[in-house]
Amino acid sequence: MTGPCPCDTIFLRAKAGDLDGILTMSHDQGQIAMKLMGFDGGVTIAGGLPVPFRTPAHGTAFDVVGKGVANTGSVQNAFDLAVGIGGRRAARRRIHAMGARRRSAEGPRPSGPRAP
Numbered sequence: 001m002t003g004p005c006p007c008d009t010i011f012l013r014a015k016a017g018d019l020d021g022i023l024t025m026s027h028d029q030g031q032i033a034m035k036l037m038g039f040d041g042g043v044t045i046a047g048g049l050p051v052p053f054r055t056p057a058h059g060t061a062f063d064v065v066g067k068g069v070a071n072t073g074s075v076q077n078a079f080d081l082a083v084g085i086g087g088r089r090a091a092r093r094r095i096h097a098m099g100a101r102r103r104s105a106e107g108p109r110p111s112g113p114r115a116p
Contacts, residue, residue, distance in 0.1 A: 011037060031057075040071040043078045052085040054078040 003023075005013070011033040013019050024030035027044065034042045035057050042057030056074035064070045 007033075039074075041073045041077055043074060043081055045081070052082040052089070054082045054085075 002019075003010075007029065010019075010022055011030075014022050015037050022030055022034075027046075031044065034044070039057055044055045044057060046053040046055075056078045058071075058074055061070055
């Protein structure tokens with residue numbers, strides 16, 4: 001993790017492969033640069049939500065609906081990313097639940113000072 005970084009060069013570093021991703025504070029801060037770098041493969045991730053929310057960089061693409069010319073790359077990337085994140089969240093919930101069951105099976109913990 002690095003930063004804060006100047007917005008006029010951070011996307012160039014990402015394009016060169018120096019970074020795995022870029023966190024912006026709002027949709028508009030990163031969207032234009034991301035579309036210029038990877039319109040057919042870019043994905044926008046909305047953080048802090050209870051469900052994985054990912055959208056393709058190209059938006060709705062109403063201009064190509066029904067023409068059979070749409071590039072599905074960013075839709076597939078958005079789907080794959082959402083599935084991966086959702087799977088990791090589900091795995092964490094299962095692990096947490098197993099730990100809670102194990103702790104309840106062990107019974108109450110002794111109170112008082114712990115032995116050194």
